[in-house]
Amino acid sequence: MPIWLDDFLWTYQTLIHSLGINGLLALSMYVVLAVGQLSLGQAAFMGLGAYTGALLSLHTGLPFALVLAGSAVVPVLAAAAVGLPTLRLTGVYLAIATIGLGEVLRVIYVNAEITGGALGLGGIPGRSATWIILLLLAGALGGVWLVGRSRFGRAMEAMRGDQTAAAVIGVNVPAYHLGALLASAALAGVAGALSAHSSTFISPDDYAFEAAVTILSFAILGGIGSPLGPVVGALVLTLLPELLRPLHDFRGVFNGLIIVLVVLFLPRGILPWPMTRLRKPL
Amino acid sequence: MTALLEVSRASKQYRGLAAVDDVSFTVEAGRVHGLIGPNGAGKTTLFNLISGLVPLDEGNILFEGRDIAPLPIHARAGLGIARTFQNIRIFEDMTVLETVAAGAHARLSAPFWHCLLGLPRSRAEERRVAAEALEALEFVGLADRAQTRAGDLAYGEQRRLEIARGLASRPRLLLLDEPAAGMNPHETADLACLLRRVCERGVTLLLVEHDMGFIMTLCCRLTVLNFGRRIACGTPQEVRTNPAVIEAYLGTKAAARLAARAGREEGWQ
Numbered sequence: 001m002p003i004w005l006d007d008f009l010w011t012y013q014t015l016i017h018s019l020g021i022n023g024l025l026a027l028s029m030y031v032v033l034a035v036g037q038l039s040l041g042q043a044a045f046m047g048l049g050a051y052t053g054a055l056l057s058l059h060t061g062l063p064f065a066l067v068l069a070g071s072a073v074v075p076v077l078a079a080a081a082v083g084l085p086t087l088r089l090t091g092v093y094l095a096i097a098t099i100g101l102g103e104v105l106r107v108i109y110v111n112a113e114i115t116g117g118a119l120g121l122g123g124i125p126g127r128s129a130t131w132i133i134l135l136l137l138a139g140a141l142g143g144v145w146l147v148g149r150s151r152f153g154r155a156m157e158a159m160r161g162d163q164t165a166a167a168v169i170g171v172n173v174p175a176y177h178l179g180a181l182l183a184s185a186a187l188a189g190v191a192g193a194l195s196a197h198s199s200t201f202i203s204p205d206d207y208a209f210e211a212a213v214t215i216l217s218f219a220i221l222g223g224i225g226s227p228l229g230p231v232v233g234a235l236v237l238t239l240l241p242e243l244l245r246p247l248h249d250f251r252g253v254f255n256g257l258i259i260v261l262v263v264l265f266l267p268r269g270i271l272p273w274p275m276t277r278l279r280k281p282l
Numbered sequence: 283m284t285a286l287l288e289v290s291r292a293s294k295q296y297r298g299l300a301a302v303d304d305v306s307f308t309v310e311a312g313r314v315h316g317l318i319g320p321n322g323a324g325k326t327t328l329f330n331l332i333s334g335l336v337p338l339d340e341g342n343i344l345f346e347g348r349d350i351a352p353l354p355i356h357a358r359a360g361l362g363i364a365r366t367f368q369n370i371r372i373f374e375d376m377t378v379l380e381t382v383a384a385g386a387h388a389r390l391s392a393p394f395w396h397c398l399l400g401l402p403r404s405r406a407e408e409r410r411v412a413a414e415a416l417e418a419l420e421f422v423g424l425a426d427r428a429q430t431r432a433g434d435l436a437y438g439e440q441r442r443l444e445i446a447r448g449l450a451s452r453p454r455l456l457l458l459d460e461p462a463a464g465m466n467p468h469e470t471a472d473l474a475c476l477l478r479r480v481c482e483r484g485v486t487l488l489l490v491e492h493d494m495g496f497i498m499t500l501c502c503r504l505t506v507l508n509f510g511r512r513i514a515c516g517t518p519q520e521v522r523t524n525p526a527v528i529e530a531y532l533g534t535k536a537a538a539r540l541a542a543r544a545g546r547e548e549g550w551q
Contacts, residue, residue, distance in 0.1 A: 150397030159382045161373030170359030170388030278412040
């Protein structure tokens with residue numbers, strides 16, 4: 001590796017890690033929005049993944065791959081527990097149910113001994129190498145892209161357009177809703193574990209309502225035409241505070257202003273273009 | 283003639299209002315069957331019962347001899363039932379070609395893992411779907427709009443797109459809810475011609491319509507509903523002269539006047 005690249009990676013390691021982790025979280029949000037649902041449980045699933053991963057690393061000698069797998073499975077189980085009874089909910093009702101999940105989990109983290117209470121967990125080994133994060137982001141983006149381009153993606157787009165008509169052409173709407181929620185939980189869980197092993201310290205407040213809204217804003221800013229949109233949204237919202245550093249105290253103001261301007265003038269996001277699946281055969 | 287669809291003693295109540303009340307009728311394979319009646323007679327509710335959008339309270343619905351009442355909506359597409367909607371329901375942001383391909387969803391079989399990994403089988407299936415969707419568009423006369431956004435089509439084109447989407451699933455039975463609504467006489471004539479060609483392809487049609495000229499030329503059997511009940515069933519000729527039907531459409535006074543005039547005419551002869 002050339003020295004300049006090594007220096008660069010060393011200097012910006014934290015930022016690159018956040019870019020990758022936020023990209024995964026944005027994909028997790030996209031998967032739910034793609035079937036026309038609004039879930040605000042992404043931060044909760046991320047927190048479950050983070051705590052699961054941290055506890056596995058601190059108390060067992062499992063290899064990192066298995067730790068990550070465990071961090072995906074636990075949020076998926078939670079998503080199934082929340083998803084099955086709430087499948088009939090749509091729109092803001094599902095959003096409220098998933099906010100509820102986040103609050104319940106936060107209270108558990110604060111009060112349970114094993115999660116370190118309000119102080120959180122420290123001393124988590126820094127096992128998230130840059131290449132692991134970027135590889136997982138690339139893999140997830142590729143997978144979501146390929147599914148989105150297939151008949152499954154077309155069914156999801158149909159559901160987003162008109163749920164009743166989608167059901168009539170044979171789309172099993174409840175199964176897609178549940179499947180999307182489970183996939184989204186797995187992605188958020190992995191992102192959470194990666195972030196815990198990158199920052200080496202986690203606390204209950206990292207996964208509260210504010211985090212959920214931040215993740216949603218990735219998708220709103222980037223647009224949900226294709227999975228690339230939310231990832232670009234995450235990229236922008238992660239880099240922006242760094243780029244605005246020279247503005248010192250006005251940083252937050254400009255950050256907010258840019259988001260407001262995008263929502264006003266690009267209501268479908270920075271990358272609004274839908275995926276093209278079929279071309280007219282000649 | 284075999285019965286493709288058999289609705290027997292179907293009932294659906296909304297808070298005590300009997301939207302469909304003990305309705306029975308049979309749709310024979312290969313025919314065009316019309317469902318008519320004044321506004322609020324329960325025609326669309328009956329369509330929603332057959333396609334599964336609302337659950338049946340009582341009775342049963344047999345499709346090819348099999349009771350479909352307990353099946354969820356999406357499973358009925360796989361059996362060969364397709365429908366269009368009174369208030370057009372298309373996927374506005376999709377292209378016309380994609381919309382029709384979406385209609386074929388129930389026939390596609392590429393497993394999820396193949397799609398996730400982008401394996402050749404799923405790609406081959408997509409190519410086949412594109413070709414079939416284009417063929418369906420040619421059939422309804424929309425091939426040149428294949429790459430247009432569905433929401434940008436004109437009203438009559440959107441109606442034809444809905445029919446193409448329904449045909450993409452290769453249905454045995456196509457339910458059409460007021461396909462000629464809002465069309466001018468010229469468009470209505472084109473539509474009748476299209477529907478005849480659909481029928482020639484072996485698709486049985488059940489249609490709800492208010493345009494009586496359209497219904498009378500197209501259908502070989504009619505079922506008439508009023509206030510949720512079946513009041514008549516038969517060929518267009520039989521239904522046209524049925525006193526109960528005239529009363530439902532024109533009211534008791536007019537029916538009596540018509541009956542009296544018919545009586546006088548008979549007296550003169």
